[in-house]
Amino acid sequence: MGRSNAFIGVDMVAQPNSSQQNGTTLSIIHQTLLILRKDILLELRNRAAIQAILLFSITTLIVVGFSAGGGANLPPDTLASLLWIILFFSAFSGLSHVFIREEESNTAIALRLTSEANAVLWGKLLFNTLLTFVIIIIIAPLYFIILNAPIVQPGKLVLSLFTGGIGLSVSATIIAVIIARSHGKPALFGAIGFPILLPMLFIAVDATRLTFQSYSNINVLNRDILGLASFDVLMIVTAGLLFPYVWESE
Amino acid sequence: MTPLKLQISFERVFKKYGDREVIRDICCDIQHGQVLVIAGPNGSGKSTFLRIAAGLLKPDSGNVHISVNNIRFDPQAYRTQLGYLSPDLTFYNELSAVENLLFFSSLRGIRLQHDDLASILEMVGLRGRGRDPVSAYSSGMVQRLKFAFAVLHHPPLLLLDEPTSYLDEPGFRMAERIVKSYKQNGIVMIATNDPREKEWGDLTLSLG
Numbered sequence: 001m002g003r004s005n006a007f008i009g010v011d012m013v014a015q016p017n018s019s020q021q022n023g024t025t026l027s028i029i030h031q032t033l034l035i036l037r038k039d040i041l042l043e044l045r046n047r048a049a050i051q052a053i054l055l056f057s058i059t060t061l062i063v064v065g066f067s068a069g070g071g072a073n074l075p076p077d078t079l080a081s082l083l084w085i086i087l088f089f090s091a092f093s094g095l096s097h098v099f100i101r102e103e104e105s106n107t108a109i110a111l112r113l114t115s116e117a118n119a120v121l122w123g124k125l126l127f128n129t130l131l132t133f134v135i136i137i138i139i140a141p142l143y144f145i146i147l148n149a150p151i152v153q154p155g156k157l158v159l160s161l162f163t164g165g166i167g168l169s170v171s172a173t174i175i176a177v178i179i180a181r182s183h184g185k186p187a188l189f190g191a192i193g194f195p196i197l198l199p200m201l202f203i204a205v206d207a208t209r210l211t212f213q214s215y216s217n218i219n220v221l222n223r224d225i226l227g228l229a230s231f232d233v234l235m236i237v238t239a240g241l242l243f244p245y246v247w248e249s250e
Numbered sequence: 251m252t253p254l255k256l257q258i259s260f261e262r263v264f265k266k267y268g269d270r271e272v273i274r275d276i277c278c279d280i281q282h283g284q285v286l287v288i289a290g291p292n293g294s295g296k297s298t299f300l301r302i303a304a305g306l307l308k309p310d311s312g313n314v315h316i317s318v319n320n321i322r323f324d325p326q327a328y329r330t331q332l333g334y335l336s337p338d339l340t341f342y343n344e345l346s347a348v349e350n351l352l353f354f355s356s357l358r359g360i361r362l363q364h365d366d367l368a369s370i371l372e373m374v375g376l377r378g379r380g381r382d383p384v385s386a387y388s389s390g391m392v393q394r395l396k397f398a399f400a401v402l403h404h405p406p407l408l409l410l411d412e413p414t415s416y417l418d419e420p421g422f423r424m425a426e427r428i429v430k431s432y433k434q435n436g437i438v439m440i441a442t443n444d445p446r447e448k449e450w451g452d453l454t455l456s457l458g
Contacts, residue, residue: 114357
């Protein structure tokens with residue numbers, strides 16, 4: 001086996017120096033990847049999150065498609081709003097699983113006994129971000145086809161969707177852990193998440209709307225995308241600061 | 251290699267849930283090579299005491315120190331190094347026992363070889379069942395897997411809450427062998443009301 005008992009003691013005793021801090025960082029990266037891999041494996045085996053997401057998103061997409069009659073006459077504002085409504089509720093129907101599952105099945109105890117709090121956060125966050133990207137990759141093209149959306153700036157559209165997607169996944173992850181650790185009801189997830197995400201959703205809808213308009217102001221569009229990226233950074237930093245306290249709370 | 255010398259000290263530890271004091275003014279020292287049995291009626295705080303020792307719960311007041319070769323650690327900092335088994339510890343049902351053990355040992359930075367896994371599974375009586383999903387395990391098999399999880403990194407501090415629940419007679423003897431073996435290499439703390447488990451202790455802490 002890789003380590004002896006004595007080495008465990010010596011390893012913990014020494015004062016932190018730069019090389020050991022590098023070791024800790026490496027350990028957190030290693031643990032993050034292990035947790036991400038484990039969550040992907042669990043999702044591939046039970047498909048709890050992806051089924052919930054796809055069921056909601058495909059159903060909503062079809063209903064919106066039918067009611068909009070192909071969407072040819074829908075203005076860009078409505079097209080962008082409907083897209084983000086679908087993405088928001090699709091993401092929130094599935095992204096909470098990743099933490100609530102750990103708490104409800106009590107596997108969080110084993111995780112707390114074996115890993116650093118930050119590794120758990122980054123592992124879960126990466127998993128939720130991957131899941132959000134999968135949702136975007138499936139839903140967005142279908143939406144554009146069904147509603148016949150006029151995409152004028154495809155590059156900026158992709159950028160706005162993915163920066164917005166990161167904001168969705170980071171917010172969903174930290175809200176999920178708060179609810180899971182407080183033994184709250186999963187139904188609270190959307191209720192708490194919506195006000196936190198409202199500013200991000202406004203910017204995302206505006207950015208997406210501008211990518212549907214040939215006469216749009218490129219500076220406003222760039223400002224929106226920068227706003228989305230800033231929101232992502234803010235949420236990632238907040239999650240990193242908040243998570244260890246929430247994870248260790250009783 | 252320096253031989254490991256372990257000690258765990260509880261200094262005036264208090265813990266309450268709401269208005270109810272569960273742990274009140276506990277002071278004790280457990281030395282390397284000792285087994286502490288924590289006994290008491292249901293709800294007397296046995297599991298809470300072990301969770302505090304494991305760093306999973308913070309006391310409302312008082313201190314817990316784990317000393318390794320006279321250097322002190324907070325239980326929370328030492329948490330990933332100790333072995334812990336309790337009724338509320340569970341594993342990923344979608345994964346097999348081997349996958350669960352590999353995952354948790356990798357998180358601890360230990361690369362388990364095939365022989366290591368085989369010997370751990372052999373020790374806890376799960377040989378030949380390691381590839382089965384945990385969801386297909388009986389309660390007794392899950393309890394055996396908990397022992398494998400608790401000892402796979404050879405912890406010097408082993409915390410066992412109701413260790414022989416669901417175990418049959420061979421399982422009980424397996425638990426006894428593990429406690430006796432780990433007692434020689436460190437400290438074992440057992441929360442129990444089972445008279446046979448109480449006999450393993452060198453010290454007894456009665457709660458409630």
